[in-house]
Amino acid sequence: MSSENGGKFLSDSFEGDVVHETTKDNGDSQRNLERILDVPLKLTVELGRTVRKVREILTLEPGSVLELDKLAGEAVDVLVNGRLLARGEVVVIDENFGVRITDIVSQEERLHNLKD
DSSP states (O other), X not given: OEEEETTEEEEEEEETTEEEEEEEOHHHHHHHHHHHTXXXXXXXXXXXXXXXXXXXXXXXXXXXXXXOSSOTTOOEEEEETTXXXXXXXXXXXXXEEEEEXXXXXXXXXXXXXXXX
């Protein structure tokens, strides 16, 4: 059951014989968002990938070079918790690497990637 009431959306959720009434408005949404703002997320920047046989991995030594599936200068992938969120270009900041975001992945593409 749900109904519109003075700008607030009321909904009943059922759990066994207990009925919970929840109110959703901008204030509640803001408070709910604030509850998770400090939750850590794993951010990964992926330069490229490659597939190798065990035999090839076992021969790796210092100085070995692995060719990746991306071209030099091609955008790198920015992943949040393993999911593609954006693409960007590698930059150097002082002596550290960084990524300048050039493209945010569309919602449609993110949903498509969930199926993969």
